[in-house]
Amino acid sequence: MAPLLTPVLTLIARHRVLSVLLFLLIFPWLMPYEALAVNILIFGLYAVGFNLLFGYTGMLSFGHAAFLGVGSYLTGMSIVHAHLHWLIAIAIGVGASGLVGALMGHLAIRTRGIYFSMVTLALGQIVYYGFYKAERWTGGENGLRGVTVPAFEFAGLTIDFTNPVTKYYVMLGFVAIALGLVSRILASPFGAVIEAIRENEKRAAACGYDVARSKLLVFVLSAAICGLAGSLRAIHLSVVPIDSLHYLQSGQAVMMCLLGGMGTFFGPFVGAAVFLYLEDVVTTLTRHWMAVVGTIFMVFILFFPRGIWGSLVARWERTTTPSAQT
Amino acid sequence: MLPVWLLVFGLGTAIAGLSGVLAAPTRAVNPEMGITVLAESFVVTVVGGMGSLMGAVVAGLLVGVVFSMTSLLAPEFAELSIFVLMALVLLVRPQGLFGKAGLMG
Numbered sequence: 193m194a195p196l197l198t199p200v201l202t203l204i205a206r207h208r209v210l211s212v213l214l215f216l217l218i219f220p221w222l223m224p225y226e227a228l229a230v231n232i233l234i235f236g237l238y239a240v241g242f243n244l245l246f247g248y249t250g251m252l253s254f255g256h257a258a259f260l261g262v263g264s265y266l267t268g269m270s271i272v273h274a275h276l277h278w279l280i281a282i283a284i285g286v287g288a289s290g291l292v293g294a295l296m297g298h299l300a301i302r303t304r305g306i307y308f309s310m311v312t313l314a315l316g317q318i319v320y321y322g323f324y325k326a327e328r329w330t331g332g333e334n335g336l337r338g339v340t341v342p343a344f345e346f347a348g349l350t351i352d353f354t355n356p357v358t359k360y361y362v363m364l365g366f367v368a369i370a371l372g373l374v375s376r377i378l379a380s381p382f383g384a385v386i387e388a389i390r391e392n393e394k395r396a397a398a399c400g401y402d403v404a405r406s407k408l409l410v411f412v413l414s415a416a417i418c419g420l421a422g423s424l425r426a427i428h429l430s431v432v433p434i435d436s437l438h439y440l441q442s443g444q445a446v447m448m449c450l451l452g453g454m455g456t457f458f459g460p461f462v463g464a465a466v467f468l469y470l471e472d473v474v475t476t477l478t479r480h481w482m483a484v485v486g487t488i489f490m491v492f493i494l495f496f497p498r499g500i501w502g503s504l505v506a507r508w509e510r511t512t513t514p515s516a517q518t
Numbered sequence: 519m520l521p522v523w524l525l526v527f528g529l530g531t532a533i534a535g536l537s538g539v540l541a542a543p544t545r546a547v548n549p550e551m552g553i554t555v556l557a558e559s560f561v562v563t564v565v566g567g568m569g570s571l572m573g574a575v576v577a578g579l580l581v582g583v584v585f586s587m588t589s590l591l592a593p594e595f596a597e598l599s600i601f602v603l604m605a606l607v608l609l610v611r612p613q614g615l616f617g618k619a620g621l622m623g
Contacts, residue, residue, distance in 0.1 A: 299605055302612045307568065310560040311608060317557050318601040325594050439557070 226356035239460030241417030242445040247455035250390030255316030259415040261437030263422025268339040268432040289419020297411030320437040336432040453502025462501040567617020
């Protein structure tokens with residue numbers, strides 16, 4: 193690697209949140225249209241939340257759609273039925289996701305490995321059917337309609353969410369807060385504990401760390417971040433489709449994480465961007481986009497098991513001695 | 519060297535395929551027919567306990583009966599009931615009805 197590149201990369205690694213945000217600031221102009229950029233931003237955050245549990249703690253959950261959906265539905269219902277301010281609605285969505293995460297986590301962390309995945313999948317299905325059947329509140333199969341935020345004044349500017357660029361930058365503000373929080377968590381002693389649990393759970397317990405409590409805490413944090421992604425998605429789409437609770441949505445988080453690189457800070461964003469961009473491009477060519485995207489996904493898994501970003505980071509770490517994670 | 523992993527995987531897939539053959543005349547055949555069965559079979563495994571043949575049979579029967587009875591008495595809770603059953607089993611007996619403690623953590 194060119195010697196000039198190393199200091200730049202070290203700088204990126206040291207200020208990972210700032211680098212990601214700088215990239216995301218120019219991101220809408222790299223995409224064919226802004227709505228796709230908003231979508232990638234939201235699903236990037238969803239994958240980051242999922243990665244906290246999957247990549248850093250080593251717990252593969254198949255029920256994360258529940259948190260995305262609960263965040264979406266509670267935000268939507270607060271706006272549609274209770275006519276609350278959208279900021280309060282987002283807070284309710286995030287809080288409800290955290291609460292559902294605490295309930296699900298309480299049951300699921302009793303199990304490990306494939307069992308954990310099964311249990312989270314089944315608990316996610318409970319949430320799915322619960323919202324599906326509560327048609328009066330959630331609209332059932334048709335989804336919840338009419339989640340609109342009226343234009344408002346902020347610091348002398350009129351902010352209107354019907355303009356996708358405005359919407360993107362407002363949502364980037366929320367994503368920035370969430371990313372800062374995740375980065376702070378990962379850099380803290382607690383972040384070291386969850387990585388220790390991933391590497392060797394018995395040893396982490398033998399070192400005196402409360403494994404069950406740490407697992408539950410990281411589960412709740414992950415749920416709340418995915419809930420925030422869901423809340424933003426409700427405002428972005430202005431409807432809440434019942435699909436957002438479907439477990440295919442949970443599978444998407446797994447795919448995005450693996451594609452981008454699990455256990456890396458920026459990887460989930462790369463995965464979400466590649467996945468959604470591919471989906472967007474391939475659907476214009478053929479109806480069977482799932483077959484094409486699935487094949488590309490398998491090629492990546494076979495030849496780049498660390499994911500796109502993970503492989504780049506690993507390659508860079510081989511050429512430089514100090515280990516740093518971006 | 520016997521490719522044990524490969525053979526076991528193949529055998530498991532073949533048994534699942536056999537259940538598909540048996541299901542075809544009673545259920546509608548369509549590309550998505552596996553989706554509901556997937557979640558249901560997860561529930562059966564968790565309720566019965568991992569690595570227990572007896573558990574799989576008994577839990578399969580139990581889950582089927584619970585699903586049918588709620589479909590009859592309270593149809594809107596039918597899909598929910600089996601997952602609630604699973605949550606209850608997890609709370610009371612995390613290793614499943616017939617599973618050995620410690621196998622699943």
